């Protein structure tokens with residue numbers, strides 16, 4: 578069975594690398610490893626579990642912190658993960674920018690992913706702020 582190393586990175590600087598089989602989701606593997614990640618529906622509908630790809634096997638997603646360095650090392654975001662079902666909580670532009678739903682996504686490459694509730698808040702407008 579093929580597995581990939583997925584490094585989770587929190588905004589406070591914590592990181593943890595988990596080995597994720599291609600038939601399990603990143604959220605499932607993280608939970609088995611003792612990491613606490615936000616989630617809600619676990620079906621790809623709410624977006625609570627959103628993460629953001631920072632790197633995929635030495636390449637960078639579009640719109641990353643290294644954007645502007647040229648396109649030579651830009652990865653195909655859709656090649657980084659496979660979804661168990663349609664990721665309804667993400668718009669096409671969010672997927673293209675590297676956002677992934679960790680509750681239904683299984684890795685197809687080693688990658689680094691920003692995690693935590695702040696990632697989801699990047700995707701939604703907050704009428705209360």
Ligand code: FES
Pocket residue numbers: 615616617618619620621622623624625626627666678679680681
């Ligand atoms: S927990 Fe709802 S989309 Fe992942």
